Amino acid sequence: MLHEHPIKILRYTAKNLWLLIFPLLRSAHFFPFSAKEIAAWLHGAWFDLLICVLILTYSAIRWYFCGFMYNTEVIRRQSGILLKRETEIPCSSITSVTEEHAFFLRPFGAVRVSIHTGAEDIAGADMQLVLYKADLTAIRQVIPLLRPASDVKMHRPHTSRLQQRFFFKVVELPEICSKNCRQRNFS
Numbered sequence: 268m269l270h271e272h273p274i275k276i277l278r279y280t281a282k283n284l285w286l287l288i289f290p291l292l293r294s295a296h297f298f299p300f301s302a303k304e305i306a307a308w309l310h311g312a313w314f315d316l317l318i319c320v321l322i323l324t325y326s327a328i329r330w331y332f333c334g335f336m337y338n339t340e341v342i343r344r345q346s347g348i349l350l351k352r353e354t355e356i357p358c359s360s361i362t363s364v365t366e367e368h369a370f371f372l373r374p375f376g377a378v379r380v381s382i383h384t385g386a387e388d389i390a391g392a393d394m395q396l397v398l399y400k401a402d403l404t405a406i407r408q409v410i411p412l413l414r415p416a417s418d419v420k421m422h423r424p425h426t427s428r429l430q431q432r433f434f435f436k437v438v439e440l441p442e443i444c445s446k447n448c449r450q451r452n453f454s
Contacts, residue, residue, distance in 0.1 A: 268334035268345070272377040272397045275333075279326035286318055335396060337406055342382065344394055354394055360384045361412050365392070366403070376400050 309316075333346040343355045367379040378400055381392035398406075407414045 268336055269402065270330065270334050272372075272375065272399055273330065274372065274375050274377050275397045276323075276326045276330045278397070279329045280322055283322045283325075286322060337409060339409055342394065342406075342410070344396065356382055356384060356394055358410055358412055360386075364413050372397070378403055 329346075329348060332348045333344075335342065335344045337343070339358065341355055341357050342361075343353060345351060345353045361382055362385050363383045365381040365383070367381070369379065372378060376399055377397055380396045380398055380403060382394040382396075384393045386393070403413075
């Protein structure tokens with residue numbers, strides 16, 4: 268059984284993240300910090316810190332008990348600490364695969380993969396995994412359907428030269444507009 272990328276721990280922490288606000292609010296009272304004020308803060312905030320540690324520990328345990336397996340015929344994901352939940356997708360049922368290389372995942376070498384079948388709800392994917400890039404490459408070697416097609420091209424939205432210059436050279440905007448107006452015979 269393989270595990271997803273450890274960045275997934277932060278996703279599991281996210282729904283309890285609002286509880287982490289209380290220690291931060293308590294620490295704002297002691298700004299600017301000194302050794303005596305930090306000791307007083309720790310004396311009053313030990314329970315808040317304990318809650319934060321418990322949230323992070325629960326998230327790490329939940330990540331540890333979630334995993335996935337794959338072979339040439341099926342992709343299987345298991346989750347749950349006490350009650351196990353298993354999702355299995357036969358490779359023959361896969362209709363599309365979406366990879367997201369989000370800017371916040373790139374520094375960690377992670378990629379979000381969504382696997383879709385024809386039986387899914389419009390709102391989401393049948394299976395969503397956050398993987399190491401190396402794991403995604405290994406899965407592509409085993410499951411041919413996950414390999415990108417050689418004739419597929421990336422879509423890049425078209426931007427005009429005027430838009431590019433406006434966003435990157437704001438100072439020259441009047442000059443660009445006057446040049447374009449002369450070229451189009453606007454007077």
